[in-house]
Amino acid sequence: MREALGSYVNRVRELAEHVKGNEQATKQSLIGPLFTLLGYDLTDPRQCIPEYRVDFGKERSVKPIDWAFLQSSRPIFFVEAKEAGRKLAGFDEQLADYFAKAPEAKLGILTNGIQWRFFTDMVNENVMDKEPFVQWDVLIDEQPPLDFLTVLQRSEYNSGLLRTFAQRTRQQNLLVQELARLLEPAPEFTKLAVARIETRNLTTAVVESWKPIVANAINEWAKQRALASVLETQSRISALPEEPQVNRVETTQEELNAFATVQRLLGTERPIAYEDSVSYFKIHLHERRTAVFCRLLAGRKKPCVWVPLPSERVLPMAASLPVTVPQLGWSCITMDSIDELDKLGDILRASHDHVKSALRGKAAEPIDGGGTAV
Template identity: 35%
Template sequence: MELAAQLEAFAKQIPSRLAHIQGEEATKQALILPFLGLLGYDVYNPTEVRPEYAADFATKKRGQFEKVDYAICINGEVSMLIEAKAHNQKTEIYSGQLARYFNSTTTARVAIVTNGTEYRFFTDLKEKNIMDSDAFMVFNVLDHDSSDLELLQRFTRAQYQAASISTLAEEVMCLQNITTYIYNQLQNPSEGFVRFVVDELGLRQRITTRVVERYTPILRTAIQNALAEIQHATEQPVLVSPALPATPTRSSSLPKRSRAETPSTEPVRPSLSEDEIAVLDSICEILQCELHPQKDEECVVIAHPSGQGWALRYNTVHPKPHIVFNLPLDAARAIASHVFFFGHPLGTKANFSALSDLYALREVIHEAYRT
């Protein structure tokens, strides 16, 4: 069975396991070791997966060595270090602790901190043998797409190459930076970008501020038309919104509703963030009804009106804000062919970067909630 199918089967088991997992040790046994097994590592072989590995100079009081939870050894050499946390802890707050282990183990090329569902990968791009402060890759077992899976393949036992880690990390970071730059330019062209395009057109006129102002809306419309043409030609739909935020990977960039736009009669709701409330208000507006959601870990869950299960759930905390529908993937694509959907262990997923994106999902939201 290929890795994608194995991960899908494993992801379906996780929700039922979480209710019985208490603490870090249980997280290791129920979530982390099975995941390492899927990647092809022999978790029962201490020459390949070494538990409680002592870092060289990371010492506690009285000369005792600090120990990282797992060291992955390939050809007898420590290649990856893994720091485990309980499933209900945030992985991003433990990179400092992990850095001490990585910096003291010169053969390790990758350091990972995980809570059993999210895995954050670090290396030493900026300074050799000093772990970078930012992860170059984040993989979520419950929420990933084909590009995430393609990167994860590079860390399987069969494909791992220590010598190529720096190159891979550089390419990933470069891709992220370029993607963000192009994304921002396509949605809100900068003056420099407009000047470049006008100059490339060879219009033989001096590019003044007035010229830039004139061509900015034209360029914005041209970009939208070009994207629509690409979508039609390739039959690979993309989610296009006329008002996306400047930074597409942060949930904090979601536009907030003003106080005047908030309904005067607030329904009883769990404790939600501003982003979560803004998304909920938009869904209420689309469905033309009040909703009483529940909070499940980082997701806001909207129950089906029949009382049988849930209709949809959304997450604004994840680096890629998204909404999951309790619908088959083919059904969602048939309803909204202009939207790019992903398969998800719980149904069908669509990413969004602004409240306006939700209105492109209007028909799917209605289908999930009404049927």
């Protein structure tokens, strides 16, 4: 299924621009193929009924829902579709109406083929929650929600299992938010942590510039401690000595310095974080690690930066640096040295704001898709 989802993501990235503003084309080219991938036959009325309508009474006329998916002749989830490019905010009310009318349906899906929002009734039974328990932006998120889509497959679908998944996901999201609040380094802690590293006076601005670096360092320390604990436990229960595991990902000082530069260029009003990988150094929105707005490829003769913006938008801000298109929806700016990051402030701010807006379903202006570095 992972490979099939990869092919589907590439399809959306290739076709999204071609179906903007056309709901029927969006359904046929972007939305329908996902359900086909999940094992549903959209042409079989025993599985799926388009333009599904229920009786809301004479005094209230409600438009039909785009799709009702059935099991044993009863709806198990509803899908409300909009054309690609349309903002989804405000369109969940109709979905909630149908959700409330079918107690056995425990899933409502709102999508424009690019952004997907999955709702259930965790707060009040048979009342669709105001917030989705899973969101997926095909053009921005680095990975699809594979665990949830596995549960959504026709061969696996079970309303009880879906609610359990939704409950755990909601609890996890709440816990992540609380941990983020608790682990957000206070200025006093940040000062203490960098006192022997930072040579400048520890002014408020300097301390603020260090805060995201300290937060990521705490996260990395926690991961290393967890790994050390696992290895220690294994060594105690194993009769034979084992070679220590080697972490292939090594965050260099050059990457940390580059992150600090990006943070300085963005300012404190645009909080960010990073996640290192074997292939490249990812810089993402502080609140969502899959919302990557900058990929840094350092440690090479000519370092480069990838941003999810079309080349025609990047070129005027590139300060005469070379700009190429390595993948649909992404632009690559090549530098002679990492010090030239200082020239990319406008690009980095535009990329951050674009990803932030798209994450909220409020894209400021259309762009050409997105992609994943390989």
